[in-house]
Amino acid sequence: MLKVLKFGGTSVGTLDRIQNVAEIIKKIKNDGHDVIAVVSAMSGETNKLIEYAHTFAKKPTSHELDMLLSSGERVTSALLSIALNEQGYIATSMSGREAGIVTDNSHTKARIEHIDTKNMTYAIKEGKVVIVAGFQGVTKDGRISTLGRGGSDLTAVAIAGAIKADVCEIYTDVDGIYTTDPRIEPKAKKLDMISYDEMLELASLGAKVLQNRSVEMAKKLNVNLVSRSSFTPEVEGTLITKEENIMEKPLVSGIALDRNQIRVGMYKVRDIPGIAATIFTALASADINVDMIVQTVAVDGRTDLDFTIPTDDLETCEGVMKIFEEDVENIDYNEDVCKVSVVGVGMKSHTGVAAKAFSAMAKENINIRIISTSEIKISMIISQKYAELAVRSLHDAYNLDK
């Protein structure tokens, strides 16, 4: 098998940890696999460099930031290669440029446009372990670029896609994706498999582990993604793959909790044609990611509009709402809410899944403010104070600890 591995900042955070990563790679090599490993900067390094840059400028020029920040991953790739070479394995480090990663010109948040796998393929054919400095590429003009936070994951997934690797293993300090946050529900269980779409919906469960941008790319490139831990490499992680690959589809895969929500209530909005469209277009133009929307039936030519936005967008939202002052009687912002979601591909083909969620809430006297459902998800906005209780009740209702 050709495996692309990715080791994040904590996995290579110290010289000891780098040695540990070398051991993991050795074992995989000894099992007869070919390995391309993508590495992040040692944890803390990138922040240190950003801090340095900020002593000179509030907003450092982006190309210079790229030159600066791309250095950390290079250090790790060189050190890991040295560790492997010393033990008789032939490893070669490659910068993003040498690995053939070509990006657009958006310095500090570039998108990978193309990967020329020539150098990597050649090295693999020679029996070498390839260690790629993650998070970076080169623009078509030949200038260094970086991919933004989470960029090393993207590097790994993109390489796995381009070189048609059998699997892309993302190593962090967490050993996989759980049915829910184990800090809230200690009975949470690690999942063996989960589909891309479920993973995307369960983002809050994987937030520390996998960024949506990487999961989306894995889905697009059809890359089998594994989330596992470099601290307990003997534990199999969670495979994130396409739905067709999952034989036994569970009804519900997991319960997600998102506390980063504000509920915006617009009361007695003038019910003229297209008013909702106008409001949500204005919010979208301001880059506000509106999540759940409920519109109640118009009474006396007036209607109520409820929706949620991410906490960070509150101020921007208040600005946008000024445009609609004359069209609405009252607007209130409720920060004391959270979103719990039940996610599972199985609900596509089963009925009663939503009903079970609502009755679980009712049993605990938890009032549901907004409900929204999709093919594979039921989301509910509830009061913050019931967050943990709701998660545990739902986890229990669907027997996720079994």
Added chain:
Amino acid sequence: MLKVLKFGGTSVGTLDRIQNVAEIIKKIKNDGHDVIAVVSAMSGETNKLIEYAHTFAKKPTSHELDMLLSSGERVTSALLSIALNEQGYIATSMSGREAGIVTDNSHTKARIEHIDTKNMTYAIKEGKVVIVAGFQGVTKDGRISTLGRGGSDLTAVAIAGAIKADVCEIYTDVDGIYTTDPRIEPKAKKLDMISYDEMLELASLGAKVLQNRSVEMAKKLNVNLVSRSSFTPEVEGTLITKEENIMEKPLVSGIALDRNQIRVGMYKVRDIPGIAATIFTALASADINVDMIVQTVAVDGRTDLDFTIPTDDLETCEGVMKIFEEDVENIDYNEDVCKVSVVGVGMKSHTGVAAKAFSAMAKENINIRIISTSEIKISMIISQKYAELAVRSLHDAYNLDK
């Protein structure tokens, strides 16, 4: 004027020092000059990275070391560019690769083979300040290479030569080349100008400031080199240039002291034809840099051979000498010696310069063990204990404090 500036590790050793370098560059820019600045890694960084590498391997693989060590200069180049950009100057950082520096394949001690100045020339034409990460280049195969210690100086000199800069200013923490070591002779004076050849002979005076490799390259490429300080940028440094450019040639430019010498005495060597050639060929093959040689006239088919070697080569020399055990009655090694040298292009056209040196020694009752002279240098091997006295006497004899 187009100026190439080079700032070493102590000149960019802290964020404050980098800001200070930005001020120096701004002033030069404001004076109407174009600037290419070559920077080293922040002092301590390279050693830290080497230490990291050595935790994994006694002898880290050389390509990986290059990937590792080249990162430090990139960080400095980015930070300095950020500092300049913030103040309204347009600066752009370039890695060795981006600056067009192509080297041979000798990783960790590569030689610059060619510089493609296209990117730098274009940026200069656009009015930008170019900040080049020193010490590094790229092989013809596209792999990162480094030039070894002192490599940033070489980068600067090579760029100045390739781009036909008017001057190459090497900034360190010393404000130029002195007539002798001011710690030995407080009356030592800073030189305004000195020829390449004198500088090479005075290596010990410039050792901390300019490596011979850089001076030799400057001579070859006809680059006007200036040694000056980033700590006192208002002080003009010392111009190192070709002899023809120096109008008033002083009789003597400086007095150098080299304590790193061992005198090897071979007594009663069999005086067969070619024996000296055989001995010195054997020493050269062992990479021992034999300096001064004196052979006394043969008596009874036997001759005495005296020569000096660098202290570090003692052990190797002893090994080589075993070959000649049968050809010589006795060999002794005297570590208690040093070499004082009087250097000046003026002595080419003046007589009596050497005589003055010898009488200065005689006046102080300093016994001269070996003498050797070249067109522009008189060197004497004397006892270590007279080192400082000899330097001060010679400095005085040639009125170097005037």
